[in-house]
Amino acid sequence: MTASATTTAGISFADLDRLMKPRSIMIVGASSTPGSLGHTTVENVLEHSDFQGDVHLVNPRGGELKGHVLHPDIDSVPAGPIDVALLLVPAEAALDALRRCAARGVGTAVVFTGGFGEVGDDGKAAERAMRDLARDTGMRIYGPNCAGLTSLAPRLGLTFSTEFRNDGHGGPLALVTQGGGLGRSLMQGSDRGVRFGRWFSTGNEVDLDSADFIAWLARQHDVRAICVVMEGLKDGVRFLAAIQAAHRAGKPVAVLKVGRSSFGAQAAQSHTASLAGEDAVNEAVFAQYGVIRVDDLDEMLDVASLLARAGGRPFRRICVYSSSGGAGVLAADMISAAGLEMAELSAATIQEMARHAPSYAALANPVDLTTKALTDTALARRCLVPLFADPGIDAVIYPITSNYAATTETSVRNLMDIAREAPIPFVPVWMSSRRGPAHDLLIEQGFAPLYSLRNATRAMARCDAYVRAPRERLAGLPLAAPATPAAAGPWNEAQAKALFARHGIRVPREATAATAREAAQAATRIGFPVALKLVADGVQHKSDVGGVVLGVRDEAAAERAFASIMDAAARHGVAASAIRGVIVAEMVRGGIETLVGVHRDAVFGPMLSFGAGGVAVEIVADVARCRLPADRPAIEAMVDQTRVARLLPAHRGRPAYDRNALVDAIERTAALFLSLGDGVEALEINPLLVLEQGQGAVALDGVIH
Amino acid sequence: MTASATTTAGISFADLDRLMKPRSIMIVGASSTPGSLGHTTVENVLEHSDFQGDVHLVNPRGGELKGHVLHPDIDSVPAGPIDVALLLVPAEAALDALRRCAARGVGTAVVFTGGFGEVGDDGKAAERAMRDLARDTGMRIYGPNCAGLTSLAPRLGLTFSTEFRNDGHGGPLALVTQGGGLGRSLMQGSDRGVRFGRWFSTGNEVDLDSADFIAWLARQHDVRAICVVMEGLKDGVRFLAAIQAAHRAGKPVAVLKVGRSSFGAQAAQSHTASLAGEDAVNEAVFAQYGVIRVDDLDEMLDVASLLARAGGRPFRRICVYSSSGGAGVLAADMISAAGLEMAELSAATIQEMARHAPSYAALANPVDLTTKALTDTALARRCLVPLFADPGIDAVIYPITSNYAATTETSVRNLMDIAREAPIPFVPVWMSSRRGPAHDLLIEQGFAPLYSLRNATRAMARCDAYVRAPRERLAGLPLAAPATPAAAGPWNEAQAKALFARHGIRVPREATAATAREAAQAATRIGFPVALKLVADGVQHKSDVGGVVLGVRDEAAAERAFASIMDAAARHGVAASAIRGVIVAEMVRGGIETLVGVHRDAVFGPMLSFGAGGVAVEIVADVARCRLPADRPAIEAMVDQTRVARLLPAHRGRPAYDRNALVDAIERTAALFLSLGDGVEALEINPLLVLEQGQGAVALDGVIH
DSSP states (O other), X not given: OOOOEEEETTEEEEOOHHHHSOSEEEEETOOSSTTSHHHXXXXXXXXXXXXXXXXXXXXXXXXXXXXXXXXXXXXXXXXXXXXXXXXXOOHHHHHXXXXXXXXXXXXXXXXXXXXXXTTOHHHHHHHHHHHHHHHHHOXXXXXXXXXXXXEETTEXXXXXXXXXXXXXXXXXXXXXXXXXXXXXXXXXXXXXXXXXXXXXXXXXXXXXXXXXXXXXXXXXXXOOEEEEEEXXXXXXXXXXXXXXXXXXXXOOEEEXXXXXXXXXXXXXXXXXXXXXXXXXXXXXXXXXXXXXXXXXXXHHHHHHHHHHHHTTXXXXXXXXXXXXXXXXXXXXXXXXXXXXXXXXXXXXXXXXXXXXXXXXXXXXXXBBOTTHHHHOHHHHHHHHHHHHHOTTOSEEEEXXXXXXXXXXXXXXXXXXXXXXXXXXXXXXXXXXXXXXXXXXXXXXXXXXXXXXXXHHHHHHHHXXXXXXXXXXXXXXXXXXXXXXXXXXXXXOHHHHHHHHHHTTOOOOOEEEESSHHHHHHHHHHHOSSEEEEEEETTOSOGXXXXXXXXXXXXXXXXXXXXXXXXXXXXXXXXXXXXXXXXXXXXXXXXXXXXXXXXXXXXXXXXXXXXXXXXXXXXXXXXXXXXXXXXXXXXXXXXXXXXXXXXXXXXXXXXOOBOHHHHHHHHHXXXXXXXXXXXXXXXXXXXXXXXXXXXXXXXXXXXXXX | OOOOEEEETTEEEEOOHHHHSOSEEEEETOOSSTTSHHHHHHHHHHTSSOOOSEEEEEOTTOOEETTEEEESSGGGSOSSOOSEEEEOXXXXXXXXXXXXXXXXXXXXXXXXXXOSTXXXXXXXXXXXXXXXXXXXXXXXXXXXXXXXXXXETTEEEESOOTTGGGOXXXXXXXXEESSSHHHHHHHGGGXXXXXXXXXXXXXXXXXXXXXXXXXXXXXXXXXXXXXXXXXXOSOHHHHHXXXXXXXXXXXOEEEEEOSOOSTTGGGTTSHHHHHHOHHHHHHHHHHHTTOEEESSHHHHHHHHHHHHHHTTSOOOEEEEBOSOXXXXXXXXXXXXXXXXXXXXXXXXXXXXXXXXXXXTOBOSSSBBOTTHHHHOHHHHHHHHHHHHTOTTOXXXXXXXXXXXXXXXXXXXXXXXXXXXXXXSOEEEEEOOSOOOHHHHHHHHTTXXXXXXXXXXXXXXXXXXXXXXXXXXXHHHSOSSOOOOOOOOOOBOHHHHHHHHHHTTOOOOOEEEESSHHHHHHHHHHXXXXXXXXEEETTOSOGGGGTOEEXXXXXXXXHHHHHHHHHHHHHHTTOOGGGEEEEEEEEOOOXXXXXXXXXXXXXXXXXXXXXXXXXXXXXXXOOEEEEESSOOHHHHHHHHHTSSGGGGSSOBTTBOOBOHHHHHHHHHHHHHHHHHTOTTXXXXXXXXXXXXXXXSOEEEOOEEEO
């Protein structure tokens, strides 16, 4: 078995070296019919790749193709190692072909054929058989239902695509996409200067998956950044482990997540889950683990374009250089809208520019050296060399509003000469729909333009957020909590609160009463005023069934409240046998109502949520999320994303609230959830009341299920 | 005086017919030097326009140019009417030239020259003189500091731009921009099939302004939509009157607002104002008056592209047709993100497609007829003609992920043949960076593509919002309230509340006390519990100086509260002479805290704000706005934009709150503000407590200043 493995966070990734540097390739389903997939695949390997090793072609009809024998079946192929087999066979023949490949000791079998998991249950069963075959034999399986792989330096096209021959000279970006359509679209980004040197279309991923390719690409010295299009994500932990590998290698990963998972419906019972939805979970996890999220293909190309030339550099303090006043102001608007900053030029830079620039030039940001500087090479150089060297600037953005033919070409040449030697990135933005020589020149010379100020500044913000993510810390964090035996539920409110208390989460003083008299006595013990709350199996939202009475001030009132709760429960059809009693609880007053919860995401596992609490959480919609396990900085970062967190510091004569106790309580809630094992789907404390500074935080209500 | 006028909502707009169909043009500053502005302008008029009338050239050096005498000065030009004068003269000579033009009875003088209001106070003074000259003589002035105007059918280029000669055949869109740079960029949108037939670059707008051009364009039968780039907006009412004129003519107006106004600082005292900021005001006003707002040039071209072919049509229920599964899902994601709907196909449509499509085709939205349908013309037609005729679909979006050369060209041709006869718009999205014949074909045939699914769906959402705006109602609404004499302020809290009560806005029962004893007596009269609140000149935020005590339960407590307020005020440096007493007020409990306010925007005048109230309004940041005067539907629409409004209906055992009383109170607040005259800058009620259904809404606190 040749497939060695890289281990990261206890997770194994495939070694793809034998796949990527094969000495022998077998094509099963090679075809003599021009234009067929089997024919194009042969052409791609024999004529459009730099591959010099052995090629074995298989076709049941036999004969010869391009000087190679067409063997009637896999078993007829002469003995000797086969590193890669490409399978273009009918779906129903795929499994048999794979078994024969495995028997021949094939390193990796690439299954182009579709018609498996994506079409129905039979296909899913076939995929399971493939997965078992890979596990049992050590042969790696790539696909099925995939467009294969493209590598441009050296050229290796293990793909049936007729477009492989048109893929140019590649570049420092790598691409991993499940499907072929969106990946091919991104490959054509070469026409705007965004060049992917390697592309893996991984298909249904029965064995090798996107994480394997991300992790392998992270170890390639000539890869600067990795772009990923994911249609489905089965194993969130593997994906994050691959991201950690990329962080350790210093390579940014940008991800476009297409479609929505099946997450949600079954967990919709708890607020947390019904607020979540997969997109919000993805967004939170991507931000937490330093993944650059993009929303569409054009944004992927914008981000990739910046990463290719300046990945890992900050894009925060932006200087605009423009000879159009309108474009300068628009750029400033967009910089602000993207959350970036207009760079402040140093006095020395301004002074130096002032020595040369026309008197009517604008020497603050946006800088406008007037149209004279567009064509006056010496003037441009004298002003712009110091500008590009200003330590207060992270990048210079250059809006090209219109194509003025020769004038534009001259000014672009001038600027590229300066930018080539500058210590910071130069980002031209080609705002005109009229392309032309100046546009193409920018691409040729490595200054591929972006196409709108809004897109350019958003892409900068994406890249800048990557720089600011705590990547070193993230790269080392454990991705999963130690397994714990399942705890025995279910828990009613009283039991849940006892559990909270045992885990150091403060709860109100309270007792459970079975009768009105007991309730009155408990209230006296606890001290008035108190709250009375129904505890009944199957009743999640007590207030919906009249099960809550607040502000009970004396014994008589407590007895009345008990009776009223029982009446209301009966009226709402709560069976007497379901009623476990009434909680009599101290009224904790003041404070800020928050919510903390954990639910289990189908892909990423336990997700912690925090936000504004109370009855109307869905309406207030103030929730931030964070994957577990999470360290305290990650929890603090989550808290800081909410609006309710802004209420915690002293404000307008209001006191400060106990943030520290809040974060403690959130940490303990997370630890409690993880300690309960996989049987628990969700845990929610709402409200978690944050009291004034020094007085702690109290879990007034909570559910575990 | 030739300039007649159109009157809309009491506002006059210029009649531009003489400018746009001149019989005689004078060019002052005509130059014999090739490449100079004065030379290019002459070429544009003589050689690149269809203009056949008289041309008079003026240049102090005299001589001859292109068969025309160069007159040494304006006075030397032979007698006769001059419809348009184009001025390319130094800034310091402009005013004299304009006076001479006026004396000659020139209809409109277009001043290309810059160096006026944009450079300093002298320039501003010159602009005032120009404005006076226009007013006194009736000669209209266009500019200064402008790029002039371009009209393509018939061709008329009153501009110095060398690019005019490259402007193609134009189209049904019209463009108004103040500056030249962004406008020229949009004109080059013709290369992506977005064709502006007329472009006005209006410069500093001393006389003719953007509103004049919008209103004039609204009356041109061959204009389908109007696109506007505004760098500054001086007169909001004129602009809105022009928008109303466009609504009456059924022509959509899309606006890109560049830069920020000086609004804000002086009004930052009140919450409402400090929450506002010009961008939020623009957004609210644009939405309220049915203006399509766009954020960048590319978005303007996307929106214009849709408006040119399907302006005034809905774009809500979108059908995706794609042979890439990934693109189909991505399109569905984007449709949802843009707030649009995935169209539901009718059973009949699905049945009809099923009769022809391959068995493995996807006949739900996204529709995928498989790659077979890309090149099989008959199959495509049989399936897509019924699809395009489905009454449940507003538009079909067609993602073209990659350029597959001939295959793409064939499929595009097939689709265009079907779409040409279809009752709904067909929106191809060219997602590849590789252009080519199929791309150009789409443009030539009137199906100009958009370039990303995100951009396409957002543009559709912009156009769809326009269709849904109540344009007929808006077109007739008064834009300004009748002038009222200024009321005498200032008002302290007690006085403000008295004013509220007189205008039908309910306030708590309360009294002002000068001593602790008076406070106790007032409290007894009002009924315990009460709140005590300091009234002192110059103290806006009472709680900041310890000036509020809530929940006072008896006379002794009232006396203590009075004393504590006085102590706290003294500690916070409130002068005894500033103190006007202490309000003793009924404690109104329960209810939802909201905020209603009005402030005066520098451009649009009185702006009403509504949102979540309480101490932390800046933090909660839940505010919607609406310009005044506003009718009840506009106020209801504003309320519905807030999150706090979602708390009003009954929810989870909580009662419903008195929405009707809330809207009444907002209407009365608006009426009160308008009745106070121009002297009042802002009015704010916070909290406006909305009580349970039938119990009204109470203004607990308020300021007017």
